Amino acid sequence: MEIHFLGSGGGRWVTLTQRLRTGGIRLHAEAKVHVDPGPGAVLSMAQADINALDTDAVFVTHSHPDHYTDSHVVIEGMTRGMRTKRGVFAGSRSVILGEGDAGPVVTRYHLHKVGESHVLSPGSTVSTLSFRVRALPARHSDPTTVGLSFEFEDGVVAYTSDTEYFQGMSQSYEEARVLILNVIRPSGRRIPWHLCTKDVIKILEEVKPELAILNHFGMNMIGVAGKEAQKVQNATGVRTIAASDFMRVVMNESIEVEAGEVR
Numbered sequence: 001m002e003i004h005f006l007g008s009g010g011g012r013w014v015t016l017t018q019r020l021r022t023g024g025i026r027l028h029a030e031a032k033v034h035v036d037p038g039p040g041a042v043l044s045m046a047q048a049d050i051n052a053l054d055t056d057a058v059f060v061t062h063s064h065p066d067h068y069t070d071s072h073v074v075i076e077g078m079t080r081g082m083r084t085k086r087g088v089f090a091g092s093r094s095v096i097l098g099e100g101d102a103g104p105v106v107t108r109y110h111l112h113k114v115g116e117s118h119v120l121s122p123g124s125t126v127s128t129l130s131f132r133v134r135a136l137p138a139r140h141s142d143p144t145t146v147g148l149s150f151e152f153e154d155g156v157v158a159y160t161s162d163t164e165y166f167q168g169m170s171q172s173y174e175e176a177r178v179l180i181l182n183v184i185r186p187s188g189r190r191i192p193w194h195l196c197t198k199d200v201i202k203i204l205e206e207v208k209p210e211l212a213i214l215n216h217f218g219m220n221m222i223g224v225a226g227k228e229a230q231k232v233q234n235a236t237g238v239r240t241i242a243a244s245d246f247m248r249v250v251m252n253e254s255i256e257v258e259a260g261e262v263r
């Protein structure tokens with residue numbers, strides 16, 4: 001299977017300025033899955049020669065704009081221009097139903113056009129198409145945020161989504177061959193509700209994926225993400241890289257990385 005990064009950026013300022021792209025992640029296995037299609041997802045897809053109509057499922061982990069804004073357009077691709085009821089849409093409670101003043105962020109019009117929709121909460125699993133996915137606990141300012149663990153034939157790809165470090169979180173990633181971590185800040189320069197590099201080191205002392213990918217960089221990570229990844233690798237012994245826009249990872253018996261645009 002392949003993992004395409006349609007953006008390595010995240011957070012308000014990087015999203016606003018597009019210093020890094022914010023189009024989310026595509027998982028291309030037996031089915032084609034778009035995770036967190038933020039601003040610019042459709043543009044980045046076009047530039048990466050990925051046909052939006054070639055989408056079988058869309059997952060949105062929470063109701064923040066850098067994770068959901070292009071979902072409607074990707075759903076329109078998945079449903080072949082809203083002409084065919086097909087595909088899967090899954091999101092946190094805030095995304096689909098709304099929770100407090102968070103969401104809902106997907107219209108009923110679009111939900112009615114997808115083949116099946118699922119409200120994800122930590123621990124819930126969805127078996128659909130040719131894969132199984134488990135929703136993972138997260139601690140984020142949207143309290144209904146979930147991480148995701150996809151079980152593909154080639155192995156498990158887990159994604160933390162936005163979360164701060166909490167005791168026991170690493171258990172969720174035990175099966176992962178590839179672990180994608182949203183790390184908004186370098187070193188120990190922690191902000192609430194997010195991971196920094198120091199937190200990643202704690203996680204990777206507890207679980208050992210074959211490859212860890214730092215992703216979803218805020219302003220302070222620009223220009224230093226590669227060095228931060230090297231620090232994590234030196235401290236933990238886990239092969240660690242920084243995501244870049246249009247980076248591609250191919251996982252079969254081995255895991256190969258094709259670099260993207262480094263900024």
Ligand SMILES: [Zn+2]
Nearest residue numbers: 062064140162
């Ligand atoms: Zn967020």
